[in-house]
Amino acid sequence: MIIYGASGHGKVIAEILEKNGFTNIIFVDDKPVGDSFLDYPLHHTSKLPELDDQDLVIAVGNNRTRSKLAQSIDKKFTVAVHPSAQISHRCTPGAGTVIMAGVVVNADSTIGEHVILNTNCSIDHDCVLEDFVHISPNVALAGNVHVGEGTQVGIGSSVIQGVRIGKYATIGAGAAIIEDVPDYAVVVGVPGKVIRYNVPSV
Numbered sequence: 001m002i003i004y005g006a007s008g009h010g011k012v013i014a015e016i017l018e019k020n021g022f023t024n025i026i027f028v029d030d031k032p033v034g035d036s037f038l039d040y041p042l043h044h045t046s047k048l049p050e051l052d053d054q055d056l057v058i059a060v061g062n063n064r065t066r067s068k069l070a071q072s073i074d075k076k077f078t079v080a081v082h083p084s085a086q087i088s089h090r091c092t093p094g095a096g097t098v099i100m101a102g103v104v105v106n107a108d109s110t111i112g113e114h115v116i117l118n119t120n121c122s123i124d125h126d127c128v129l130e131d132f133v134h135i136s137p138n139v140a141l142a143g144n145v146h147v148g149e150g151t152q153v154g155i156g157s158s159v160i161q162g163v164r165i166g167k168y169a170t171i172g173a174g175a176a177i178i179e180d181v182p183d184y185a186v187v188v189g190v191p192g193k194v195i196r197y198n199v200p201s202v
């Protein structure tokens, strides 16, 4: 199993894979420091084509970067789920998605590709999370929340039922989101207010 990104996020993913019985882990990074990371070999990303027949997970927290990498890497992407996560049997997370310890996903929610469900977040029933979303630790999404592609929902924030959050938006730490959020908006506070807009991807 290859982990793309010798990062703190990569360490967490490695431990999830270990808990799922993987022992043969290889890290790759575009700026490798040394030749090992945790207890595993570390290579430059240029070695990727030589690492045949290995599934890969992208350990890059930046949602835009993760999206670009996913489009450029020709490997099968694995889904990494911590054994303590409680994922509805009616939900099949998309390829490349990582799900940390203590996460709950309830019935009929849809989780896209290369999504990060970080530690202890709670995704209630009928939510839709599009590709490259990052739900940070201790976030609570009520039922029927829609999160657009590439949006980060910040640590400890809460979103009430039925809200639609646009694409590549940023929800600040600790925010309370009680109304829809436009694409690219950066929203902070209780209740959440737009403070600026992210630059659309070029």
Ligand SMILES: CC(=O)SCCNC(=O)CCNC(=O)[C@H](O)C(C)(C)COP(=O)(O)OP(=O)(O)OC[C@H]1O[C@@H](n2cnc3c(N)ncnc32)[C@H](O)[C@@H]1OP(=O)(O)O
Pocket (backbone or CB within 6 Å): 118, 136, 137, 153, 154, 155, 170, 171, 172, 173, 174, 175, 186, 187, 188, 189, 195
């Ligand atoms: C395992 C892991 O580590 S996962 C990572 C989890 N990390 C997160 O969730 C980070 C979430 N990020 C934030 O909350 C950030 O503060 C952001 C993205 C909302 C804003 O960051 P920046 O664009 O750099 O904004 P900046 O720090 O310049 O603040 C702009 C203003 O918003 C305010 N502000 C920033 N964040 C927040 C917040 N979360 N809640 C309330 N106000 C905030 C600042 O006080 C400042 O106000 P001022 O203009 O009156 O001085």
